[in-house]
Amino acid sequence: MPTLDSLRHQAQLAFIASGQDFELGHPGLCPRNPTQLAALVPGDDGVLATLSSGLTAWVHHLEQGGVGYAIKKARSQCLVQNLDGQTSFLNELQRRRDIAEIQARHGGFAGMVPTLYGSLAHGIIVSPWIEGGTVQQWDERKLLQLFDSGAELVRHGLFEWDYCPGNLLDDGRQLWLFDFGYMYRFDPLRQFNSAGMGNDVPQHHLAERFETRNYFAWLLQLEQAQGQDATLAAFRLEKEIALECYLRLRADLNAAGATLDVRDWLDGIIKHWRQALKGELEALYWQEGWRSHRLDLDDDLRGQTCTPRTLARCDWLLDAVAQHHDTLRACGALADETVSSDRRTLLAHYRQLREQAEGFQVTT
Ligand SMILES: Nc1ncnc2c1ncn2[C@@H]1O[C@H](COP(=O)(O)OP(=O)(O)OP(=O)(O)O)[C@@H](O)[C@H]1O
Ligand SMILES: [Mg+2]
Structure with a gap:
């Protein structure tokens, strides 16, 4: 097929x-x-x-x-x-x-x-x-508007893959989407997204796409400027908004006749976030952070469209392995790695990917 x-x-x-x-x-x-x-x-x-x-x-x-x-x-x-x-x-x-x-x-x-x-x-x-500029500072209004627009698209069967910083504009009142080159149709009642056959790549969804293409790159800067506490607080805010959004989305899709497959999938994500928000959020931060930087690096390498931001993401991954290897392992962040998840192998692997990313720097 x-x-x-x-x-x-x-x-x-x-x-x-x-x-x-x-x-x-x-x-x-x-x-x-x-x-x-x-x-x-x-x-x-x-x-x-x-x-x-x-x-x-x-x-x-x-x-x-x-x-x-x-x-x-x-x-x-x-x-x-x-x-x-x-x-x-x-x-x-x-x-x-x-x-x-x-x-x-x-x-x-x-x-x-x-x-x-x-x-x-x-x-x-x-x-x-649109008068305005790219988002320098994520806050509650912008996050709410991002998730509102994203969920509206999903409900109407449109899956946006690229929420990168250059594809969002904010005029001080409204966050705008204006680049639809990587938005594809799918059936939100039967499918998770527009990848594969529609329901065999469950890891991609609205919050994942935003975190992967955008939010974790911003959190990376925030961490460098303001440290870990501020970063975790910003992560919490985004997850709380994402959770509210997914609860509404779950109810809307259910009312529209979504299959059990789609409802179970959303329930799984909702349950996971809810538990993390109630208790230890740090494990979820490492899990989503690793996934985000890893997937975005993949995208950039596959499209041969690497930038200095790609290199910063490689450095985040390398730092995470060097300093938080046990945490990454314990929270399951390394489950999808294609190489052995021991520290030395991972470091060698990501150093190699960084070299590739250096070779694929685009100039427009
Ligand atoms: N309606 C608009 N109002 C203001 N600025 C805009 C508008 N449309 C595009 N831009 C500006 O032009 C830039 C490029 O636009 P757009 O992302 O649509 O092009 P692109 O070639 O598809 O980009 P890419 O393929 O890299 O995502 C945007 O980052 C934004 O700064
Ligand atoms: Mg664009």
Whole structure:
């Protein structure tokens, strides 16, 4: 049986090969016509800035008539060297259409950037410009909004894989999602996520994705700046919010007819967090921390998209083995390791992965 990913890749590559356009929104909502927007270059009239750090696209901040627009222009070659990367622009257009349709039917999605116009043939996506910046400091409001948006997506059968810092913007009131290149469809009543066959990779879920791509990298900085107590307090806050979110999600999916498989899976996660929050939270911190840094390192190595942040994660893993090997072992954090979990072997293994990550540093 083919995986959900391979079915999606096949359909998306066939669509791209057919040469058809994929459009959404209305060209009439664009500040200039699509051909002009596709031809924008840095420094053009009205272009206040051009962000070229994205791996899939360039984003121009265009101002016209006192209104700000984000013009996302696909790179001719995506810098992510795999099929997900090669299909990510079409995928983003498709998911933006899904989101617009869900919003038209059910409302909601307060934290989702709307699409004014998008076209595969022009290689552009036009959205309102969000004034604000990346999240420097996670707090209760931002975490609540992150989990609200994430759970809303899950309920509607959309699984977002990449909650990395560069994919979230905060304007001081609302946390925004605006990059949907790695969001895939799945059936939330029967499946856990969009990996494998949908229900054979249970380790990936909303909180895991956020912790792996984002929160543990932030906790790493917090630990360096403010120490272990502040880090554990921030971890506790996030887990309490995640727990509340999962209890609501569990109830909603149950009401919508989720299978026993999905309900049991959520119950297992909820029970595990609840116990940890009542008692010794540190074991859960090492468990989730190890998993987060380990998986994110895997992602970066697989996509050959390593950054200085990847190296910092390697160092966290190496430090954890060097200083907390017994704790890691006792809390089960090392259960999924592919090499022997003794200290010396793990150190050698992660030193080797760090060297690989040094070789895969991307410059955009
Ligand atoms: N609507 C918007 N308002 C303000 N800034 C935006 C908007 N859309 C994108 N940006 C900025 O442009 C950057 C790149 O955008 P985006 O993440 O969509 O591109 P990308 O090429 O898909 O990135 P990657 O593939 O690396 O995730 C963002 O980090 C953000 O700073
Ligand atoms: Mg992005």
